[in-house]
Amino acid sequence: MDFTPPLQKGRLIKRYKRFLTDLVLEDGTELTIHCPNTGSMKNCLYPGQTVWYSQSDNPKRKYPHTFEIMQTDAGHSIGINTGxxxxxxxxxxxxxxxxxxxxxxxxxxxxxxxxxxxxxxxxxxxxxxxxxxxxxxxxxxxxxxxxxxxxxxxxxxxxxxxxxxxxxxxxxxxxxxxxxxxxxxxxxxxxxxxxxxxxxxxxxxxxxxxxxxxxxxxxxxxxxxxxxxxxxxxxxx
Incomplete structure (x- = not known):
C-alpha cells in the first residue's frame, strides 16, 4: 500500500483528547493533526521523535492531516493508523x-x-x-x-x-x-x-x-x- 500523496514529517509534541496530536514541523511551525487510533497507544508515543502524517484534500475535514507512523530513535516504525x-x-x-x-x-x-x-x-x-x-x-x-x-x-x-x-x-x-x-x-x-x-x-x-x-x-x-x-x-x- 503506497502512501499517495507522500507523507510529511514532523516531531511529536503530544497526543490528547484521544483524537488529536500536536506536532512541530522542521520550520518550527506547530500543527494539530487527527489521531486515528482509539486505543491507549501504550508504548507508541515518543515526544520529540519523528512522526509521519498524511494530508487529505477533503474540504469538510476540520483537521486535514492524519497521524500515520511513529518512527522512534530506537529504530522502530509503528503504524498508528489502525484503519x-x-x-x-x-x-x-x-x-x-x-x-x-x-x-x-x-x-x-x-x-x-x-x-x-x-x-x-x-x-x-x-x-x-x-x-x-x-x-x-x-x-x-x-x-x-x-x-x-x-x-x-x-x-x-x-x-x-x-x-x-x-x-x-x-x-x-x-x-x-x-x-x-x-x-x-x-x-x-x-x-x-x-x-x-x-x-x-x-x-x-x-x-x-x-x-x-x-x-x-x-x-x-x-x-x-x-x-x-x-x-x-x-x-x-
Missing part, C-alpha cells in the same frame, strides 16, 4: 501473501453478521468451502520484546470473539487476524495483564476452533505492506 490494517489485510489476501486465506472466490468488506449486531471486517466465500469470517486487529503494543493485544480493555473486541466463536459453532470458518504494525514485534500474546476477560475469551475461542493468525508489516514513509507471519501464543500459563 490501515483492514486495507493491508485485504491487499495481502488478494496478492496471496497469507497462504492460510487462499482459495476463495470472493472477498467482501464490512458484512453484517452475528447475534450482537456486528460487521465482519472481511468475508471470504467459495462454492467449495465454508464461509470464512475474518476479524482484523492492529497490534502495536511492545513490552519486553513481545507484542500484546489489546492495549486497553476492549468490550468491542470481546464481542468480536464471541461472534467468531458462534460462526464456528454454525459450521463456518472464523479467523482472528492480527496485523502487526510495529517493526519490533515478532511474537504476539493476549494482554492478560490489561484485559483478562479478553484473554479468557480468546482461549475459549481457540478451543472452539477459531483460528488465530498474526502477520508482520514493513512500514516506511513511502509504503506499508504485510510481509510474513508472526508467532502467536494464545494460552498464557
Amino acid at each position: 490501515r490494517a483492514n486495507a493491508l489485510a485485504e491487499e495481502a489476501i488478494i496478492n496471496g501473501v497469507i497462504p492460510e486465506l487462499e482459495g476463495y472466490d470472493t472477498l467482501q468488506r464490512e458484512v453484517k453478521y452475528g447475534e450482537e449486531n456486528s460487521r465482519i471486517d472481511i468475508l471470504l466465500t467459495s462454492q467449495e468451502k465454508p464461509k470464512c469470517y475474518i476479524e482484523i486487529k492492529s497490534c502495536t503494543l511492545l513490552e519486553h520484546d513481545t507484542g500484546y493485544f489489546p492495549d486497553a480493555v476492549t468490550t468491542r473486541g470481546q464481542k468480536h470473539l464471541r461472534e467468531l466463536t458462534q460462526m464456528v459453532q454454525q459450521g463456518h470458518r472464523a479467523v482472528l487476524l492480527f496485523v502487526v504494525q510495529h517493526s519490533g514485534i515478532f511474537q504476539v500474546k493476549p494482554a492478560t495483564h490489561i484485559d483478562p476477560q479478553y484473554a479468557d475469551l480468546l482461549t475459549l475461542a481457540v478451543d472452539q476452533g477459531v483460528e488465530i493468525l498474526a502477520y508482520r508489516t514493513e512500514i516506511t514513509p513511502q509504503a506499508s505492506k504485510i510481509i510474513g507471519p508472526c508467532e502467536v501464543i494464545t494460552k498464557i500459563k
Whole structure:
C-alpha cells in the first residue's frame, strides 16, 4: 500500500483528547493533526521523535492531516493508523501473501453478521468451502520484546470473539487476524495483564476452533505492506 500523496514529517509534541496530536514541523511551525487510533497507544508515543502524517484534500475535514507512523530513535516504525490494517489485510489476501486465506472466490468488506449486531471486517466465500469470517486487529503494543493485544480493555473486541466463536459453532470458518504494525514485534500474546476477560475469551475461542493468525508489516514513509507471519501464543500459563 503506497502512501499517495507522500507523507510529511514532523516531531511529536503530544497526543490528547484521544483524537488529536500536536506536532512541530522542521520550520518550527506547530500543527494539530487527527489521531486515528482509539486505543491507549501504550508504548507508541515518543515526544520529540519523528512522526509521519498524511494530508487529505477533503474540504469538510476540520483537521486535514492524519497521524500515520511513529518512527522512534530506537529504530522502530509503528503504524498508528489502525484503519490501515483492514486495507493491508485485504491487499495481502488478494496478492496471496497469507497462504492460510487462499482459495476463495470472493472477498467482501464490512458484512453484517452475528447475534450482537456486528460487521465482519472481511468475508471470504467459495462454492467449495465454508464461509470464512475474518476479524482484523492492529497490534502495536511492545513490552519486553513481545507484542500484546489489546492495549486497553476492549468490550468491542470481546464481542468480536464471541461472534467468531458462534460462526464456528454454525459450521463456518472464523479467523482472528492480527496485523502487526510495529517493526519490533515478532511474537504476539493476549494482554492478560490489561484485559483478562479478553484473554479468557480468546482461549475459549481457540478451543472452539477459531483460528488465530498474526502477520508482520514493513512500514516506511513511502509504503506499508504485510510481509510474513508472526508467532502467536494464545494460552498464557
